Amino acid sequence: SGAEPGVHFPLVLLLHGYMGNQNLIDSYLGFQAQVDKRKFILVVPNGLQNQLGLRYWNASPACCDFDHASHDDVTYLKGLLMDAFSKYAVDRSRVYVAGHSNGGFMAHRLACDASELITGIISFAGVGPLDRAGCNPRRPVSVLQIHAEDDDTIRFKGDAQGYEGLEGYPSVDDTVASWMERDRCESAREKQAIFDLTLSIPGPDTTLVRSATCASGVTVEFWKIQPFQSWIHSSHTPLLRDEFTQRTLDFIFSHPRSEN
Numbered sequence: 001s002g003a004e005p006g007v008h009f010p011l012v013l014l015l016h017g018y019m020g021n022q023n024l025i026d027s028y029l030g031f032q033a034q035v036d037k038r039k040f041i042l043v044v045p046n047g048l049q050n051q052l053g054l055r056y057w058n059a060s061p062a063c064c065d066f067d068h069a070s071h072d073d074v075t076y077l078k079g080l081l082m083d084a085f086s087k088y089a090v091d092r093s094r095v096y097v098a099g100h101s102n103g104g105f106m107a108h109r110l111a112c113d114a115s116e117l118i119t120g121i122i123s124f125a126g127v128g129p130l131d132r133a134g135c136n137p138r139r140p141v142s143v144l145q146i147h148a149e150d151d152d153t154i155r156f157k158g159d160a161q162g163y164e165g166l167e168g169y170p171s172v173d174d175t176v177a178s179w180m181e182r183d184r185c186e187s188a189r190e191k192q193a194i195f196d197l198t199l200s201i202p203g204p205d206t207t208l209v210r211s212a213t214c215a216s217g218v219t220v221e222f223w224k225i226q227p228f229q230s231w232i233h234s235s236h237t238p239l240l241r242d243e244f245t246q247r248t249l250d251f252i253f254s255h256p257r258s259e260n
Helices: 022-029 032-038 071-086 104-113 172-183 243-251
Strands: 009-015 039-043 088-100 120-124 143-148 186-193 205-209 220-225
Touching: 009 071, 009 104, 009 243, 022 088, 022 243, 032 039, 032 186, 032 243, 039 071, 071 088, 071 104, 088 104, 088 243, 104 120, 120 243, 143 172, 143 243, 172 220, 186 220
Parallel strands: 009 039, 009 088, 088 120, 120 143, 143 220
Antiparallel strands: 186 205, 205 220
């Protein structure tokens, strides 16, 4: 609401996890409530349903096409973005993808295969491709990786075998390192836990690892959530503070594309 003629706005493509849907991911991350305040366009699609009626994205051999239906979700989501560009006042220098779990895998896939459209991504509890050679973005992409050290669903140290019927996936450290290599970043420095992103851990709970100078002004960051024990909430889906939403949006909106 309140859009003015001639004003262009950032766009965020928000992707749910395996077994999720557009309503669940939006209620979890809280982006919709920020649309008018932060002035951005939000696109929240549903993935297709598998034979069990569960929605998913065919993001990589590791996640999560259990039926091996081989749907081309890259083409679908690129088409969805192009449709949004044609209908709405989108600032093409600020187009972002955010996803959780399977949606995080898909965010990495789009950064690899659709960098001509994508400015930056947020991957929360999802990782990149196991085969680094399979990711060749045409342009540098800013990347924010968020992951809990004790994630019991998508393991922090990776899994060479992966889920039954699928392939393995890399560690979080390897995912971050691979993007630093692609974006030609010089170095990274880890700080003490300075963010308080979850309600599951009292006090500061998240460590920041930030790249130094990268190509074309992009940035690679890693937010590492400390381990916690809870009988109620999984470390894969911790209870989030409002600060989580604010900081993630701060990250992407502060990183527009600097090249033509």
